[in-house]
Amino acid sequence: MNTNPLLDFSGLPRFDTVQPEHVAPAIGELLTRYQALIDDLTARPDAPTWDSFAAPITDMGEQVNRAWGIVGHLHGVNDVPAWREAYNATLPDITRFYSALGQNLALFAKYKALRESAEYATLSPARQRILDNEVRDFRLSGAELAEDQKPRFKEIQEELAALSAKFSENLLDATNAFAEYVTDEALLAGLPEDSIEAAREAAQRDERDGWKFTLHMPSYLPVMQYADSRDLRARMYRAYATRASEFGEAERDNTPLIARILALRVEESKMLGFASFAELSLVPKMADTPEQVMDFLRDLARRARPHAQRDLDELRAFARNEFGLDELQPWDMAWVSEKLRVQRYDFSEQEVKQYFPEHKVLEGLFRVVEGLYGVTIRPDTAPVWHPDVRFFRIERAGGAGSELVGQFYLDLYARETKRGGAWMDEAITRRAVSGGVQTPVAYLNCNFPSPVGGKPATFTHDDVITLFHETGHGLHHLLTRVEDLPVSGIHGVEWDAVELPSQFMENFCWEWDVLTGMTAHVDSGEPLPRALYDKMIAAKNFQSGMQTLRQIEFSLFDLRLHHDFVPGGDRTLLQLLEEVRDEVSVVRPPEWNRFANSFSHIFAGGYAAGYYSYKWAEVLSADAFEAFEEARGAAGTVLDTATGRRFWDEILAVGGSRPALESFKAFRGREPRPDALLRHSGMAEAA
Template sequence: MTNPLLDFSALPRFDAIRPDHVVPAIDTLLAEAVAALTRATTAAAVSWDDLVEPLHDATERLGRAWNQVGHLNAVVNTPALREAYNAALPKVTRFHSALRQDPALYQRFRALAAAPEAAGWSVARRRVVDNALRDFRLGGAELEPDARARFAQIQQDVAALSAKFSEHVLDATDAWSWTTTDEAELVGLPADVLAQCRADARDAGEDGWRLNLKMPCYLPVQAYADNRALRERLYRAHGVLASDAGPSELDNGPLIDRILALRAEQARLLGHADYAELSLTTRMARSADEVLAFLRDLAARALPHARRDRAELETFARDTLGLDALQPWDLAWASQKLREARYSYSGQEVKRYFTGPRVLAGLFDVIHSLYGLRVEEDSAPVWHEDVRFYRLVDGDGRPVGQFYLDLHAREGKRGGAWMDDCRNRRDRADGSTQTPIVYLVCNFGRGVDGAPATFSHDEVVTLFHEMGHGLHQLLTEVGELPVAGINGVEWDAVELPSQFMENFCWEWPRVEAMTAHVDSGAPLPRGLFERMLAARNFQSGMQTVRQLEFALFDMELHVGDPPADVLALLERIRDEVAVNRPPSWHRFPHQFAHIFAGGYAAGYYSYKWAEVLSADAYAAFEEQPDAVAATGARFRAEILARGGSRPALENFRAFRGRDPRIDALLRHGGMAPEASAAGAGSPA
């Protein structure tokens, strides 16, 4: 097999894929998919085996190859790979637009749904066809030819603009660095960060310490650098990434305006009032008004706590740190100082205990205790030496799934953390089962000079979060591709399993087991953990309203006509909920890839919406602390295993025996009133 992207016989051959493989492979697979579409729309019979399975065969191969290309473009981006990706992107987008718009295929699916055989279908199979009919309508299949063509063009344009948005953020981040030879400017920075900056300078052929805007460097500077001018330097550089304050060719401002205009036009073509209404057709939430009411209800509960947090920080900064005016680049630093003063510990002290190997062992132990599954090292071709590969097996040693783990930040790798699927579960006609494979990607710092990597507790929480997404995909027991794993799950429920996993980072026996000091090997002392626990809700009010600011901004962007001034809209949202106000020159929207280059447009509220579900789900474990395995088995069976085969609210009700309640979220966040109305403000 000369082109590794056309080889589906085993695991992806990431070590062999080159940019010049991309376009030929995608062209071949597109031709196969078009031929399958033609056969499906001209076959004499209309049945599941004649219509659905052949389409799934062809589109799965295309999807798996394209996912490999997109994944590489995100984690080992090069000019040649980017060029190949952008050359193939319009072709793939055109095909999927045509697939969802094909009138003959739409009519065949309608006939299939009405056929006698439908009465004997499984719940999952019924859901596949129902979702397909919905997606035909949302894809423009019922539009007149001219409108259908325009709709397809919009989809292509938005896909290209979103890819460019992400590229601009990556390029602007990679382009910035600052080197100093004066170690006195770096006072306060943790030793591991200094070591990495020294290594980065050495690799660049420079003397001294080289700083950048990637999170393993940027966040410690903001939190620990005593040099106020240094904090300001990086804050200002980061705050205007990919904006009008930098190179015009990397300015995301025009892309934002164009994306919003195209989304609004797309919604109107389908008969929706705006993009928010269109987006919510596939969510748990029923309307933008419902979402906005939920967010504002939560804001009303959180704002008193947030204002108290801000007032306490200002008082501490003035009286203890000598800062009369608290600037944005002071917030993280002053907050860290206040945390240390109030709770007598430093995040960097804690970080020394969370060594990479120990954290992974602890994570895998949580998976075993919840679901009776073992994580074992496995081997596979990989895209970078950082990457590790694992398999998940049941108690009898049978394979459940596999996953790649790529933990460390590097040049050419998109920032953030995410899970994506490499191959989904599928039950085949011959009785065999294709097991799922996922990618788990983070951007943590690495160990230097032979020392193991150490993670902050926040990073440990992030790792557990992404593993939660991975388990949602890996533990599905649904064999129909379109509703296996997270496929077909409402977007505002997809964060439930990931946020649920975060809670286990706060249980003492698990934390003790996953810690080993980088120098002594000793576990985290119980006293230090108790101080961490006491500080768990430190500034939770401020953190909550910050997320609500993003969610309200996103939803208001997509309600009604696009705003004439995006930044002015953001300022109005901040008038409503913000307690920490960025300066007017800050360009947060220009980096907001979740909604402009990801799947969260008119959906960023999902994090808070799903947090109600996840907190309430974890409360089931709190209520029965001696029945972890039994409760874990129910969580797996009713939520993880079900995938998108039934509505998320039905999954939750099957697990909890009732509708979700907001009480656990408020309690976990330290914002619970003494008495609250059960279910108030919750997504039921």
């Protein structure tokens, strides 16, 4: 029996036994097996069929992806030196293998032959789409390059993978390297009690007096939003805004990595015959051209800008009149905004936070999922990578009892060894296997504050929205009914549509009949008062204009960076960013702000030339949620099971087995419209 847990595919990942020393042997063995299979299949003289060719490749590919997925997951949630070293040591082998796979002309020829065979017409639409995607992806992987160009293309892929991993590690290390120790209690004025307690416990762990504040979100955000000390806010802001830049340790500076990443992406796209990396990036997406996306972003900016300017003018006037701040600095924005919110709407986010203890939030989240889709979520046990991680199963009533639909891990709290942000990833994907169907498993990861002072963790309303968002991604993966892995769940879904189910879920966080079942004051146990809810709704679109322009700024910068920017040319990256801000922004950060150095989405994630997809999918998600609003009249609640079943059937269940636009139209009966998004954002009058 093989004792390497990474080679055990009989069930859930064996987080209780897997160690860094298992990585190289397991991945090496799997890649050897995979290569042997490919050599055998491509050498066969007979015509390829689905069962003799595509199926065994899928089977073997899944084993590699499952094993490497565990390694990548642990690199993200347990980034200790041993796991970092194991991941980075094996990453070049994985990258090199898949780069060579994408350029294997014999394999490409087999896929093309199968796609052009008589069998193709007899295959299911899902399998036809898989073959279409495979042929497309071979072309994007350089399969049709001249033989003398292929080695260089492989080198580019390998270097890009290493640079992306290094970018993420530099950012985590730079974030962890900073600490602000406060010994003067007066500097804590304005901060919530739970933030002060967390900072005190953090200092005690370091055997220091006073309070420790860091750049991790549960520590950083309360300082920026509540600390009355302008100097403390300014120090924290500068540290955060200059992470992984030339202002810190040279070995953590992401500036040279960004330059190299951009240059390699340009080289890659030119080799494949595209005018820019943005054009290459859009091939598998819903959008057709960079110009189409830029028109979309600029049109949205035009609609949002008057609202954003009004937001900023109001904030500046308030800061000047109430606090004598003639010049509103970036480290003042969140603090003054919170003061204005409290004055205008008579509540604070900290007040709301007390009504969202963790256990009630999870109860409410699960109630929404169960109500919409007729499933049940139950706690379960499984090996985990940290004691705080929990495990759940999703069941549906069947003819002979409960049927297992899927399972998921929930890792809610921030840790120094865990990368920032929130994300969903797959552990196991649904597919048909011998004897039945393999149920999917997902990872849901957040970076929320953990319990302090003997009380349960409490979440801000923004935290709740984030949790619903990631759960939406998880449901896309877990509620699929597709049984062919390459288009099951989130697989094969166009990247600019993959945010639809996640952003769709956010809408429920604003519904009274949802919130009433997920709130209980952390001290009194009282539910969220209706009066406070009404204030939250009144404040829902507070500064939505500025928030919209901020996202458009990021999106347009990303797109132009990968479309009309020349790395090493006359115009610097910072100059391009200023051009974008001149066009769409109303708020300008200091010249020393190094936002790009921490823009992980596009330099260490999958969003290069694709960050716009958040706004693109927001149109889809708001329009989709409008169907539930329309059903409210008949059902009396947005938790309408009939509409939820249609959303499951037409969006979640089909995964990537058909184009996303077709799925949307099947659900809504028409093309998407921006009206609902503008209405939800309080900008309908600008349409």
